[in-house]
Amino acid sequence: MTVIRGLPERRSIGLVDVLDRVREIIEHVKIYGDKALIELTKKFDGVDIEKISLDREELESISRELDERTMNAIDEIYGFLEEFYRSIKPFDHIVTVNGVRLGIVWRGIDRVGIYVPGGARGYPSTLLMAGIPARVAGVREIYVATPPLRNGSISPAIAYIAMKMGVERVYRIGGAHAIAAMAYGTESIVKVDKIVGPGNIYVQAAKFLVQDVVAIDGIEGPTELIVVADEYADPEKIAFDMMAQAEHGIHTFIVLLTTSSIVADRVSAILDRDYVHRYYIDVVGSIDEAIEIVNRVAPEHLALHVRNWERYIDRIRNVGAISIDDIPPALIDYIGPNHILPTEGWARSRGCLTIYDFLKPVSVLFEVEVVPRSLIEAVKILAEYEGFVIHSKSVGVRYG
Known part of the structure; x- marks a missing residue:
């Protein structure tokens, strides 16, 4: 167990450490296409696949393996997220200013590739988080890449969501080679206009390297959490928030910034008993100081365990997601x-992925009625x- 007072200079391995290796993988896929994908899937996942793409009939068959309890849970979350994203979908905005009718109209991206990380059962929640705003935005075609399970299949939950969402195809490939395939296209894989989704450092490095041919949502590497807590915070809740995010892997960046040495010691005791990875604890002079550190570090998650949090919320600028008081960051995950x-x-x-990541604002100048002469002259x-x-x-x- 390692408790480090103060934050490290680097969080984990960075993109620069793997760029050369990932560049080789991308070039291999560009040259050899499907053959490279099959070869790399065998090498990195230990799985032999003859067919990369799963059609709707195959997805339906796999989805039948999903238990009813999990299916109902997916339906519940699906409906909740769909309603939320429909509620924030922007409307076309057309106005007339000084005789000029102009505005912004919104159009969905044509083709999107979603990367869903692997694991014992995959991460169906990621497909919900990416696919639902994409569909609500009006994306025409959605393609999904996810590493195969040991048996060569994919998670029944991912298959079920893909069917429910009307995904065009699911590719049972993962890693940097999956990103390369969706960016450049192969015999089996459709080239997309944008790639979204989290993944390990190799996946993120691949996304970084293919930006010359495809848009990406951003870099979503190893999980990060900073907890800011005062002397009134519950050490057990803090510890569980930290341990929950640490479930994402050994490279997670888990930090507690607290004004109380008592809270620090109690959280540390719980983590020492139940937790196996490295974490960081720092006792700071004030909540304001902690927020300054948060804005400088710009973490993925911030958990704010502070009384009178309303006093501080407007000062928090650089975070991906904020959970407040009794709201666990794990709830944001689902x-x-x-x-x-x-x-x-x-x-x-x-910030976080939203419906706006799948929409394009298109500027339109509709018509000019009685335009002030001064405006025309200014343009000329x-x-x-x-x-x-x-x-x-x-x-x-036209206007003299």
């Missing part, structure tokens, strides 16, 4: 708004200043 969140400091510039002058004389004439030929 009912959202979304658990696909930025890591490695990316929370400084982006600025166009000429930039050296675009024909731009100016194109406007002038």
Whole structure:
């Protein structure tokens, strides 16, 4: 057990450590296509697959293996998330300003690839978190890549959600080679317009490297959690929040910042009894100091165990998700708004996956009625200043 007072300079292995290896994998897939995917699946997953893509008939067959209890749970969460995303879907916004009718209309992305990480049973919750906002946004085609199970199949829960969601195809491949395949296309795999989803460092490095040909949602690497707590916080709840996020793997970044040495010691005692990975604890001088650290580190998750939290919430700028008081971060993992969140400091510039990740704002100039002469002249002058004389004439030929 390692308790470290103060935060480390680096959280875990970074993208730079694996970029060369991942670049080789991507090039291999670009050259050899499906053959490379089959070879790499055998190498990294230890599974022989002859067919990469699963059709709807195969998905339906696999989904029948899902127990009714889990199926009902999926239906419940599906309905909840679908209602939420429908409630925040933006409307086209058309206005008339000084005689000019213009606005923004929203259009869904045509093709999206969702990466669902592997594991003993896969992560069906990730497909819910990515697929539902994509469907509500109006994405035309959704494709899913997920590593095969040891028996060569996929999780029945993932198959069930894919059927329910109307996914076009599910590919039983994972890792960097899955990202490369969806970015560039192969004989079996459709090239998509955007790739979303969490994954290990190799998956994220691949997403980083394919941005020249496909959009990505961001970098979602090993899980991160900072807990900020005062002297009134419940050490047991804090410890369970920390242990829950640590279930994601040995590279998780788990931190407690507290104003109370008593809370720090009690949390540490619980973690020492039940927890096996490294964690970090720091006793800070104030909650304000803790929030300054949070904004600097920009973690994926922040759990705020603080009385009168309303005093501090507006000061928190750089986090992927905030859970407050008695709300465990684990609840965000399942009912959202979304658990696909930025890591490695990316929370400084982006947030959780939302419906907006699957929508494009298109600017439209509909018609010009009675435009102020001064506005037309301003356009012509600025166009000429930039050296675009024909731009100016194109406007002038219509409006003088």
